[in-house]
Amino acid sequence: xxxxxxFAMMFxxxxxxxxxxxxxxxxxxxxxxxxxxxxxAFSMISVMTFWLGIMKIIEKSGLIHWVVKILRPLxxxxxxxxxxxxxxxxxxxxxxxxxxxxxxxxxxxFGLKAMQELQKLNPDAGSASDEMCTFLAVNTSSITLLPTTxxxxxxxxxxxxxxxxxxxxxxxxxxxxxxxxxxxxxLRNFSRAGRR
Amino acid sequence: xxxxxxxxxxxxSIPLFLLLVLVYAVYxxxxxxxxxxxxxxxxxxxxxxxxxxxxxxxxxIGLLRASGAIDLLVGLLEPLLTRFRxxxxxxxxxxxxxxxxxxxxxxxxxxxxSYGPDSFVGRVASTMQGSTDTTFYIxxxxxxxxxxRKIRHALxxxxxxxxxxxxxxxxxxTLVFG
Numbered sequence: 001x002x003x004x005x006x007f008a009m010m011f012x013x014x015x016x017x018x019x020x021x022x023x024x025x026x027x028x029x030x031x032x033x034x035x036x037x038x039x040x041a042f043s044m045i046s047v048m049t050f051w052l053g054i055m056k057i058i059e060k061s062g063l064i065h066w067v068v069k070i071l072r073p074l075x076x077x078x079x080x081x082x083x084x085x086x087x088x089x090x091x092x093x094x095x096x097x098x099x100x101x102x103x104x105x106x107x108x109x110f111g112l113k114a115m116q117e118l119q120k121l122n123p124d125a126g127s128a129s130d131e132m133c134t135f136l137a138v139n140t141s142s143i144t145l146l147p148t149t150x151x152x153x154x155x156x157x158x159x160x161x162x163x164x165x166x167x168x169x170x171x172x173x174x175x176x177x178x179x180x181x182x183x184x185x186x187l188r189n190f191s192r193a194g195r196r
Numbered sequence: 197x198x199x200x201x202x203x204x205x206x207x208x209s210i211p212l213f214l215l216l217v218l219v220y221a222v223y224x225x226x227x228x229x230x231x232x233x234x235x236x237x238x239x240x241x242x243x244x245x246x247x248x249x250x251x252x253x254x255x256x257i258g259l260l261r262a263s264g265a266i267d268l269l270v271g272l273l274e275p276l277l278t279r280f281r282x283x284x285x286x287x288x289x290x291x292x293x294x295x296x297x298x299x300x301x302x303x304x305x306x307x308x309x310s311y312g313p314d315s316f317v318g319r320v321a322s323t324m325q326g327s328t329d330t331t332f333y334i335x336x337x338x339x340x341x342x343x344x345r346k347i348r349h350a351l352x353x354x355x356x357x358x359x360x361x362x363x364x365x366x367x368x369x370t371l372v373f374g
Contacts, residue, residue, distance in 0.1 A: 001346070001347060001348070001351070002345055002346075002347055002351075003345075005351065006252060006253075006256055009256035009257065009259070009260055010255075010256050010259060012260065012263075012265050013256065013259030013260045013262075013263045013265055014259065014263070016263040016264055016265040016268060017259065017262065017263035017264070020263065020264045020268075022262065022263055022264060025262045025263070026259065026262070026263075029255075029258045029259055029261075029262040030255055030258070030259070032258070033251075033254045033255040033257070033258030033259075034251045034254070034255055036254055036258075037247065037250035037251040037253075037254040037255065038247055038250070038251065040250055040254070041243050041244065041246045041247045041250055042243070044243040044246065045239060045240050045243040045244070046239075047239075048238075048239035048240075048242055048243050049236045049237075049239030049240065050236065050239070051239075052235045052236050052238055052239050052242075053231075053232035053233065053234075053235045053236030053239075054214065054217060054232065054235070055235055056231050056232065056234055056235020056236070057217055057218070057221045057226060057228055057231050057232055057235070058217055058221075059235075060221070060226050060231050061217070061220050061221035061224045061226045062224055063216075063217060063220050063221070101209045101213070102209060103209060103210055103213065105210075106210070108337070109239070111338060112242055112337070112338065112341045115338050115339075115341050115342045116242075116341065116342055118342075119342040119344075125344075126344065126345070126346055127344065127346035127348065128339065128344050128346060128347050128348045128350055132338075132339075132344075132350070133348060133349060133350045133353060135338075136334065136335060136338060136350050136353070136354060137350075137353045137354065137357060139329065139334055139338070140294075140328065140329050140330075140331040140334050140335070140353075140354040140357055140358070141327070141328050141329070141357045141358075141361060142328070142329040144326070147322075147325070147326030147327075149301065149325075149326070150304070150322050150325050150326040153301070153304060153305055153308060153313075153322075153325075154308060154313040154318075154322055157305070157308040157309050157312075157313045158312075158313065159308075159313035159314055159318075160314050161314070162313070164314075164319070164373075165319055165322040165323050165326065167368075167372065168319070168323045168365065168368040168369050168372055168373075169322070169323050169326040169327045169365075170327075171364065171368045172323050172324075172327035172328075172361050172364040172365045172368055173326075173327040173328070173361065175360050175361060175363075175364035176327060176328055176357040176358065176360050176361035176364065177357070179356060179357050179360035180353055180354070180356065180357030180360070183352070183353045183356045183357065184349065184353045187349040187352060187353060188348075188349060190349065191348040191349040
């Protein structure tokens with residue numbers, strides 16, 4: 001699947017560039033995008049290193065059990081087949097809390113830790129598990145109490161009331177979140193592991 | 197009032213959280229430094245693993261943008277939107293939002309500047325920008341970090357959720373702001 005999508009993106013990009021006379025831009029874009037991708041990965045090193053260190057402290061001190069206790073209903077609802085005391089659930093709940101509190105820089109390290117733990121429970125290592133798909137459905141519609149970037153952007157462009165979109169944003173996110181989770185439950189049987 | 201409260205909350209959440217984590221750990225007699233270093237040592241490897249996945253995806257998205265393919269799609273879809281009385285100005289944002297975080301943020305900034313942040317289009321764009329994350333980027337990074345290439349229905353689910361968020365943004369903004 002990912003092979004077809006990537007091929008289609010590259011193919012359409014190249015063909016349209018040729019057809020619209022932007023062929024000169026192609027090699028420049030390839031170079032600058034690749035450079036940007038490496039820069040993203042490198043800028044993640046610092047953040048990942050810091051938050052994975054903090055995560056270890058949270059686990060070792062037992063603070064994680066408070067997080068798990070508070071958010072257990074959510075993880076039971078979303079991940080009924082995961083053992084609720086597994087590190088995978090810990091990392092998932094930390095990721096969701098970080099997103100909720102607007103700690104975007106912490107959310108990704110916790111999320112990647114969650115993926116690594118989910119991979120340990122994955123019966124077919126080459127293929128996404130149902131739990132991973134649920135987790136990503138939760139993540140791509142990132143629930144946050146405060147869309148800080150947008151508020152800052154609105155304030156910067158002279159809004160009379162930069163925070164007035166908080167309500168509509170939370171409602172739209174909730175719709176996306178619920179839709180994603182329901183869609184995942186409906187689609188998982190059509191894309192059983194082993195197939196593509 | 198509410199706004200300054202929210203700004204304070206945003207500025208304080210990480211410092212307070214770190215304080216809580218560290219004080220609780222010391223109270224529980226955890227060796228905080230040793231434990232931090234032990235956990236942190238995986239950070240480098242995880243990030244570097246992502247490079248090939250990120251290069252593949254960001255180059256493809258960069259090509260789509262620079263070639264004008266997205267503009268072409270906007271041109272094709274715009275008449276359809278006007279039939280449903282949806283402002284066509286937000287279409288580039290809706291198409292860019294799942295693909296590129298920085299690209300979408302740029303479009304949102306552009307909409308806020310040209311139509312005003314308190315216009316209907318400005319409010320819809322703000323809501324769209326804040327209510328979903330960059331689906332392609334998240335899938336690339338998260339699956340890339342564990343080396344999974346058979347992503348099954350994850351992309352379909354992400355895009356369905358994005359579409360739901362955009363529809364909801366339009367509906368809620370119409371209801372709340374008229």
